[in-house]
Amino acid sequence: MAKLGGTTGIPSRPYVGREFRLLEGRMLDSLNEVERNGLDALQKVQDEAALEAWRVTHLGRSSGLMQIFSKFGQLPQADKPVVGQRANEVKKALEAAYDVKSGQMRQAALKRSLEQEQLDVTLPGRRLPLGRLHPDTQTLRELYTIFGEMGFQVFRSREVESDEYNFQLLNFQIGHPARDMQDTYFVEAEGRGENPIVLRTHTSPGQIHAMRWISAMQPDNPPPVRIVLPGMCYRYEQVTNRHETQFDQLEGLAVGPGITFSDLKGTLADFARRMFGQATRTRFRASYFPFTEPSAEFDVECFLCGGKGCSVCKGSGWLEIGGCGMVHPVVLTNGGYDPQRYSGFAFGLGPQRMAMLRHRIEDIRYFWQNDLRFLEQF
Ligand code: DAH
Numbered sequence: 001m002a003k004l005g006g007t008t009g010i011p012s013r014p015y016v017g018r019e020f021r022l023l024e025g026r027m028l029d030s031l032n033e034v035e036r037n038g039l040d041a042l043q044k045v046q047d048e049a050a051l052e053a054w055r056v057t058h059l060g061r062s063s064g065l066m067q068i069f070s071k072f073g074q075l076p077q078a079d080k081p082v083v084g085q086r087a088n089e090v091k092k093a094l095e096a097a098y099d100v101k102s103g104q105m106r107q108a109a110l111k112r113s114l115e116q117e118q119l120d121v122t123l124p125g126r127r128l129p130l131g132r133l134h135p136d137t138q139t140l141r142e143l144y145t146i147f148g149e150m151g152f153q154v155f156r157s158r159e160v161e162s163d164e165y166n167f168q169l170l171n172f173q174i175g176h177p178a179r180d181m182q183d184t185y186f187v188e189a190e191g192r193g194e195n196p197i198v199l200r201t202h203t204s205p206g207q208i209h210a211m212r213w214i215s216a217m218q219p220d221n222p223p224p225v226r227i228v229l230p231g232m233c234y235r236y237e238q239v240t241n242r243h244e245t246q247f248d249q250l251e252g253l254a255v256g257p258g259i260t261f262s263d264l265k266g267t268l269a270d271f272a273r274r275m276f277g278q279a280t281r282t283r284f285r286a287s288y289f290p291f292t293e294p295s296a297e298f299d300v301e302c303f304l305c306g307g308k309g310c311s312v313c314k315g316s317g318w319l320e321i322g323g324c325g326m327v328h329p330v331v332l333t334n335g336g337y338d339p340q341r342y343s344g345f346a347f348g349l350g351p352q353r354m355a356m357l358r359h360r361i362e363d364i365r366y367f368w369q370n371d372l373r374f375l376e377q378f
Helices: 017-044 048-059 064-074 077-116 135-149 177-182 205-215 261-276 329-334 351-359 364-368
Strands: 160-162 186-188 197-199 225-234 246-256 282-289 292-301 318-327 343-349
Touching (some): 017 077, 048 064, 048 077, 064 077, 135 225, 135 246, 135 351, 205 225, 205 246, 246 261, 246 318, 246 351, 246 364, 261 318, 261 343, 282 318, 292 343
Antiparallel strands (some): 186 197, 318 343
């Protein structure tokens, strides 16, 4: 090993060190150049795009500066501090110059826009689109209000039912022909014998749930019932403009000692006047439902033509609104009410049908198509 330092006290270096000292010198020169070029080029930058291009060229991964950093490892340990410090200085200087420049450019852009663009504070603001309630919900809430004023409470019941509740306890025995009117969707049939799980075809099973729940409070002397049961029903239907596979119903039920058919008539006639106007006339036509006896269809005088006959009432002057009747003794018994001591009436209304008549909506499919052009009209 050749001694270079002699007696000066400077630590001696191997001969090959000369090469590195040259490298160190070249790197310091390059750093000066990188700094000078970068700062000069930045002076000429005029817009955002040029500024971004400058950043990529002078500070990006393949910039001259980064290339120097990548050679850093080749330096001998003793030279690293000098070159490293200088390289960091250059990097900081370029970054600081970049920050100043971009700040200046942002300021200039703001100044320009404030000078050139005008703000008219008298222009109307942009309206936020407001959501609204679905027409079904609106009709149901109107019905709750009316029946609420008449002393009925809202009682909710499940949409997935057993055959027993949907049919059997309502006096539709297995194989009963009236079941044909209510073809349903089966949720689970296997292993359940004569009691498959179905989607409810009407809100009437809620009558049994409600009566059982209320009568269980005082089995010897069950309290009276006065409720409405709203909700979705499902039927396996041929879909047409009048029939959908899902639809709303509002069921009503009143049970107590001494309730008569005239209570039913009075309640529904009063409901029709509150819903369609004080002059509305009503009529009851004999009908059949397994869970009521006697049973009736309930019509209101056509509120669109006042009973003269129009296209909506098909010339008859009357509109069919729902079914009703006196609760069948079997149903009362199934609900925990002794038919010797209690009687009751029930009804089932079609809220969508009422909305259709009122707004002359010609197709029930609109309700669940989620077409804003329809929904926004209500
Ligand atoms: N559940 C019947 C249906 O969906 C409607 C109905 C008729 C309900 C008469 C009643 C009633 O409560 O008394 O076809």
